[in-house]
Amino acid sequence: MHLIKKSPINGGPIMKTMKRIFLLSSLFFLPLLASSQHSVTMSNTGLEASDAYHAESLYHMNAKWTNQDGESIQLSDYQGQPLILVMFYGRCTGTCPVLMQRTWKLYSEIDEEIRDRVQILAVSFDYKNDTPEALKAYADYEQLDIPGWNFVTAGHSDIRELAMLLGVQYRERSDGHFEHSNLITALDSSGKIAVRSEGITGDLTGTASEIEELFTTELQ
């Protein structure tokens, strides 16, 4: 069994909102965990139990990501709420604008009552060029400067680790561009991969309702 001490959630408006959400949702989340049949060993106190992640939870990843505003984010900051993850790079002129537009389309197809609780983490492969400043400019340019959307970067091996966990394949070409999979992933409120949508074509209604379900499950 693996225990990780939850790091203190740091400043920034997003983090503060998330902390509120976390505190709220953990009330529902803890009994859910306790009743699940997964290999989570629950300790006696509820407080410690919130530190115990499911064996397959991506919250085990303790990489620190930096968003477009220079704020630090860890995946476990999203504990208790679903999270949509997409990997891209800012200078991409091939499929990435389509992939990001598709992410936006998915977002906009999610029920309006849920949408303002949807969190999106767009992770760049291009750690050399996609600095927080570049990511900020990208979000503005693509009109994706939306609350709940974070464009992030991290160290080389952290980015590769996340890609490996999600099953995103990418390779830097000698011209500095990247060949990569086009994948949108949603984690459930315990950090496990729950929804995967591969490709850049096709209807997203099914994916959107699968993601809505993650929010419903969370509130049961």
Next chain:
Amino acid sequence: MPLLLWLLSESVVMAQSGAIEIPAGSFHSVLPEVLGEPHRVDSFILDETAVTNREFSRFLTENPQWTPSEIPALYAGKRYLQQWSNEDGYGDEAKADVPVTRVSWYAANAYCGWKGGRLPTLNEWEYAAQLMDFNSPEEADRFSSELIGWYSAVDANQRKPVGSTGIENRVGVKDLFGLVMEWVEDFKPPVANDLSLDCGTVGRMQGSRSMYGYAMSIRYITRMSFKPTSTTGMLGFRCAYDLPPEKEINSRQSSAQTPDASDKKISH
């Protein structure tokens, strides 16, 4: 006698901490970006040898979340470090300088990140592995045929220390073959899903009809069959490092004057 032993063990430690600059150049990949064209690789730094049990044990001491009892199933299969006699260590001093195996890709990647580096990319590793000098095509073929034999039966319980194969590339990187296979950063490149692992694919992948090309194809195919949580005794790893920025510029300039590495590559 004790002094001699001390000297010997010192030199082994020195060898392990060594990392070697690999000059920029190009090589013929079996998965080229552009069909028939050599693939260019910028200069980078590569560990002289594979990471040993001793080195990996030090990493675990400082990063207990990667020990067998703490590591979540997300990051490694059940046989993670199974060959170690106890939780924290490899036990027997005789195993100290043996390449660490049964490490998942995630653990290898984390180790290299901790060292301030990263895993070498597939192209970097392959390029380093092709910087071999042979006196004649016959010698190259003989080497390649031994290589094919080795790949067909990599010893999952091998106990030889790093540096023991006597195989060294042009710039002194040791044991790229002969001890363990090694993780690379992108062992499943974006094309991997389109390739099935049958003999026909191996045939099509052959960039050339040489024995060396065939050995290389086997290596690519085997690597693609791994999962990032795989913990096999066949697999170890070494780390790579980016050159400091100013040095990168210098080496790029100098590499423009030196002949392309692929020119010196073994003949087919």
